[in-house]
Amino acid sequence: MSESARGEGGRVWVPRTQGDNRDPKSIPESERWYFLEEWYPKYGNLVPRDVATRAIFKVVYEHNLGIDGKPMVYLDLTHIDRKILDKKLEGILEIYEKFVGDDPRDTPMKIFPGMHYTMGGLWVDYKQSTNIPGIYSAGESEYQYHGANRLGANSLVSCIWGGFIAGPSAVQYARGLQQSDGNGYFEAERKRQLEINDGLMRADGSENPFLLWRELGEEMTKNCTVIRYNKNLQQCDAKLVELLERFQKINLSDRSQWANTTVAFARQLYNMLQLSRVIAQGAAMRDESRGAHYKPDFPDRDDKNWLKTTKATFAPDADEPKFEFEPVDVSLIPPRPRKYDVSDWI
Ligand SMILES: Cc1cc2nc3c(=O)[nH]c(=O)nc-3n(C[C@H](O)[C@H](O)[C@H](O)COP(=O)(O)OP(=O)(O)OC[C@H]3O[C@@H](n4cnc5c(N)ncnc54)[C@H](O)[C@@H]3O)c2cc1C
Incomplete structure (x- = not known):
């Protein structure tokens, strides 16, 4: 579901009593816990998504109050007029109805935070040029604006x-070129890429790339999403090294030369493993909390030491990322702390 449901007045709640699996509509107001409204009275259900996400995790995993003992909370729109809902949120409500079978105009939706964007990406300059001349990046693939x-x-x-x-x-870059690849870079790279494909096609080890991918997902979800601890991040990186070693022993289920999606999948898996190391190691270094990067051991934002961009480059010889940091230009808008608790409210 989109954040817009909270924006339009959606209320997030769980039954106050563990194991209360009554139909949500029959649970009286006094037996519902509107935890965002209680914890953040000034913003209520409009707290930003990292704050809402952590609150939902707390309710589900620390208070054990997820609906039916599962990781879910109610997002309730039933108090809003149907006509308004149809006008403002029809698209997403139809999706919910189609997949879950309940009409969210009548029944509170069951939700849990999901991953739907990447923060960080390719470094680019003000022309959106990466550090490789001629390669440009825009949108989610690059690192700015998140x-x-x-x-x-x-x-x-x-x-x-x-x-x-x-x-x-x-276009400007291409027009400015004197010649098209007189140095033979394209042919050399084509040959290298074909060799990588051939190597993967010949691989006859015992590891299934799809299972490695699932292990990778589970590891990253557990340690690199909502709450981050240095010890877990270090263990996570060790696990990633192990997965990279096992990647060297993969076996492709499909060896056909035509439309072979398993080769593409395996290539992407290798990149994901390397990128995951960047995420885990970068997070381990940053001893502070900043937005969605939240470390309970370092709960405050530390502008003195960490108002900077983490930059990783790939060191092919070492087969691992190398890190450096770049200051953030805050000359136009000085950063200030985000405050949502009523006690912090000025
Ligand atoms: C449910 C949800 C809610 C979101 N809410 C927000 C939000 O509130 N705020 C926010 O900032 N972001 C949000 N996002 C993220 C945001 O939608 C994405 O960051 C953004 O749409 C990415 O746009 P893009 O053009 O960079 O990439 P994409 O939209 O992913 O486009 C990439 C395109 O490249 C194509 N492609 C991929 N590989 C190849 C290839 N090899 N050859 C040719 N084409 C290829 C793909 O088919 C795709 O069309 C949300 C995402 C989701 C799923």
Whole structure:
């Protein structure tokens, strides 16, 4: 479901009593826990998504109050007039109805936070050029504009503004070229890529790339999403090294030369493993909390030491990422703390 449901007045709640599996509509108001409204009275259900996400995790995993003992809470729109809901949220409500079978205009929706964007990506300059001349990046694939938490409209900036700049920049670059690859870079790279494909096609080890991929997903979800602890991040990186070693022993289920999606999958898996190391190691280094990067052991934002961009480059010889940091230009808008608790409210 979209964040817009909270924006339009959706209320998030769980039954106050563990194991209360009554039909939500029959649970009286006094037996419902509107935890966002209670914890953040000034913003209520409109707290930003990282704050809402952590609250939902707390309710589900620490208070054990997920609906029916499962990781779910109610997102309730039933108090809003049907006509307004249809006008403002029809698209997403139809999706819910289609997949779950309940009409969210009558029955509270069951939700849990999901992963739906990446914060961080390819480094680019103001022309959207990466550090590789001739390669441009715009949108979710690049690192700018996500802010603390990719709130609504950030992706518009990154896709539309970034694309608006990247396209003409690429044309300008191509027009400025004196010759087309007189140095034979293209042929050399084509040969290297074909060798990688051939190597994968010949691989006859014992590891299934699809199972490695699932293990990777489970590991990253557990340790690199909502709450991060240094010890777990270090263990996570060790697990990633293990998965990379096992990747060397994969066996492809499909060896056909035509439309072989398993080769493409295996290539992407290798990239995902390397990128996961960037995420895990980068998070381990950053001893602070900033937006969606939340470390209970370092709960505050630390601008003195960490108001900077983490940059990783791939060191092929070492087969691992190398890190450096770049200061953030805050000359136009000085950063200030985000405050949502009523006690912090000025
Ligand atoms: C449910 C949901 C809610 C979201 N809410 C927000 C939000 O509130 N705020 C926010 O900032 N972001 C949000 N996002 C993320 C945001 O939607 C994305 O960051 C944004 O749409 C990415 O746009 P893009 O053009 O960069 O990439 P995409 O839209 O992913 O486009 C990439 C395109 O490249 C194509 N492609 C891929 N591989 C190849 C290939 N090899 N050859 C040719 N084409 C290829 C794909 O088919 C696709 O069309 C949300 C995402 C989801 C799923």
